[in-house]
Amino acid sequence: MSTDAQDSRRAPYAYTLRDTLDADEHAACLTNWQQRYDQLSAGVFAGVFEEFCFGKVQLFREGLNQSVHQAGEAWRGSRTFAVPVMIEGTGWFGGEVYDAHSMLTLGSDDELDFRTPRRLEIVACTADAVALDAYAQQVDHRNIETELAGRKMAPATPERLAALGQLLATMMSSLRATPELLVHPQMRKAMEQALFATLLDTLSSGSVQATAPSCSARQLVVARARAYMEAHIDEPITVADLCIELGVSRRTLQYSFQDVLDLNPVKFLRAIRLNAVRRALKAPPPNGRSTVADVAARWGFWHLSHFSAEYKTMFGELPSDTLRRAG
Structure with a gap:
């Protein structure tokens, strides 16, 4: 199923919900990313993909029932954070092993090298790196891109990681019920700043x-x-x-x-x-x-x-x- 609530070229937001039956189809879902998915485990592929794009933020959720290797890159000038909400075993990300207690991060200049376990569901956000760093500088006097330089796993305690995952899931649940409220600029601003604030709290040592x-x-x-x-x-x-x-x-x-x-x-x-x-x-x-x-x-x-x-x-x-x- 696919629902595009708005044309992202004309409207202040876009919403997509899709069930996928092929790894290539799934790889093509993520807006403005260049990706290739190779299915590694045997069996019929079944995936679910959900995405909200608004302002300088892209929220998405993807679930997979087969192990795949993902290669490619995110959109230029972005910074991505991903949290597993359901995972069987461990996976591989940029040369490091990740599990249920990992927070993955990807800069726009980083190559995507992501191997999933057979079953995985993640919630993630991709944000304009300049906007996020400007927010961090202005409200916390921090340089996030410097803090994350060269990292594939972002530093986060289990409690803060859980809080971020909960925020992402709650935001997507609220938007799923009433995506049309994103026409209000105040709504988009409030959600963007709530996300940025929680990211800073999650990354704080x-x-x-x-x-x-x-x-x-x-x-x-x-x-x-x-x-x-x-x-x-x-x-x-x-x-x-x-x-x-x-x-x-x-x-x-x-x-x-x-x-x-x-x-x-x-x-x-x-x-x-x-x-x-x-x-x-x-x-x-x-x-x-x-x-x-x-x-x-x-x-x-x-x-x-x-x-x-x-x-x-x-x-x-x-x-x-x-x-x-x-x-």
Whole structure:
């Protein structure tokens, strides 16, 4: 089965879901990659492939029931990360053995040399390397491409690897249910930044010890952050937006908000956005009709079930109740 929700040349996103019965057919699924798959184990081939492309990100899932050797290369200027979610035994990637606890990475200048075990399912993301590195520089003051130079296996603890795999699976599950919400630029931005932030957390060795800013510096960071938020009250501001605007790292922002407001910046911004959604649900829609999903997407909430739970916890009712009462 194949579903192309949008033409990627015209639309802000593309979605593909396909069952494959041939290794060559499967190899051709991944957008903008140059690949060749050679089936190594005997038997009828059966695969599943799913892909979402939006902004500077490509999310994909592939499952195989036969051992194959994959050769080729990713699209120019990209960086790929892959996590096995189901694997029988071990495989071979760029000269190294991988298993269920491995995080694979591939730069655009790296040659793909990937041998799978007989059964494998992976979730993966390919991102624009410049965009990812710019994000890392601006919010964590890190150079990801330098950290990963020459690596085939990215450093990650089992807990952080599991968290990344869970995020990728959750993102794909949410998009599978409502891919059309990717028409909203705020939705695409929120998902891209959530992915980048989780990748940085996954790759962090935990060895970097940041010095907490002084009390006066923390107060200044929070004051400047609140001034920026007030000036952009109608926009779904993110932690990365604040880091870039203020020229501080995520850690500095964390220290400052926790000390001054007794709340981390993620929760603070989420509360601000939840209130914005509530006001939008209570207001007459500009086009005469509105849905909870569309309003939530416009404010960067990409996981609708989590959003509904957070909304009810904050306001004591579901967002659908607010919208129905306003109507």
